[in-house]
Amino acid sequence: GDSVTQMEGPVTLSEEAFLTINCTYTATGYPSLFWYVQYPGEGLQLLLKATKADDKGSNKGFEATYRKETTSFHLEKGSVQVSDSAVYFCALITGGGNKLTFGTGTQLKVEL
Amino acid sequence: KAGVTQTPRYLIKTRGQQVTLSCSPISGHRSVSWYQQTPGQGLQFLFEYFSETQRNKGNFPGRFSGRQFSNSRSEMNVSTLELGDSALYLCASSQGTGGLYTEAFFGQGTRLTVV
Numbered sequence: 075g076d077s078v079t080q081m082e083g084p085v086t087l088s089e090e091a092f093l094t095i096n097c098t099y100t101a102t103g104y105p106s107l108f109w110y111v112q113y114p115g116e117g118l119q120l121l122l123k124a125t126k127a128d129d130k131g132s133n134k135g136f137e138a139t140y141r142k143e144t145t146s147f148h149l150e151k152g153s154v155q156v157s158d159s160a161v162y163f164c165a166l167i168t169g170g171g172n173k174l175t176f177g178t179g180t181q182l183k184v185e186l
Numbered sequence: 187k188a189g190v191t192q193t194p195r196y197l198i199k200t201r202g203q204q205v206t207l208s209c210s211p212i213s214g215h216r217s218v219s220w221y222q223q224t225p226g227q228g229l230q231f232l233f234e235y236f237s238e239t240q241r242n243k244g245n246f247p248g249r250f251s252g253r254q255f256s257n258s259r260s261e262m263n264v265s266t267l268e269l270g271d272s273a274l275y276l277c278a279s280s281q282g283t284g285g286l287y288t289e290a291f292f293g294q295g296t297r298l299t300v301v
Contacts, residue, residue: 173219
């Protein structure tokens with residue numbers, strides 16, 4: 075079945091540091107890929123998405139490129155802020171419908 | 187535009203009881219999906235309803251069931267509660283038209299504690 079593997083957390087960075095959160099996937103067919111963010115006490119918010127190979131999703135300074143050859147969708151941000159502290163989930167969908175398969179989540183803590 | 191509303195936000199139940207959670211999707215959205223979030227298992231898909239029909243189902247026991255009404259509001263029910271059912275239950279709504287993925291908007295969740 076489909077699966078998503080993301081790097082273990084927590085990740086602790088200083089403000090303005092570079093962020094990379096690794097995500098790889100296994101899927102039948104051609105999945106669409108997503109990054110969601112969850113702030114404390116909240117539901118999930120879509121951060122960015124990519125629907126085909128070589129697509130780059132971007133939002134709020136975050137970027138991720140759909141790499142079919144390495145089955146990866148790593149999240150990056152050039153300069154993190156304290157307000158980026160949250161849990162980040164990589165996810166995919168294959169086929170029709172809205173069944174999202176999530177990774178385990180990576181907690182990010184940004185300190186001053 | 188109002189977001190996805192889940193009620194109640196918090197719930198405490200005793201083992202063996204049953205519980206019903208409610209989700210009101212964004213107006214105009216016809217697809218509602220449910221997920222269980224636990225520290226050990228992460229986010230797991232329960233089921234999806236589209237136009238009152240279950241379109242997808244995850245690997246959960248039959249104690250977990252759901253339904254969708256004609257106004258797209260959805261309920262999920264868990265019978266014979268077990269301690270392991272303690273979790274955050276998240277609902278997501280999307281337009282979900284034509285069987286294709288459209289962006290899912292999540293509610294804040296219902297925190298269920300089974301004692």
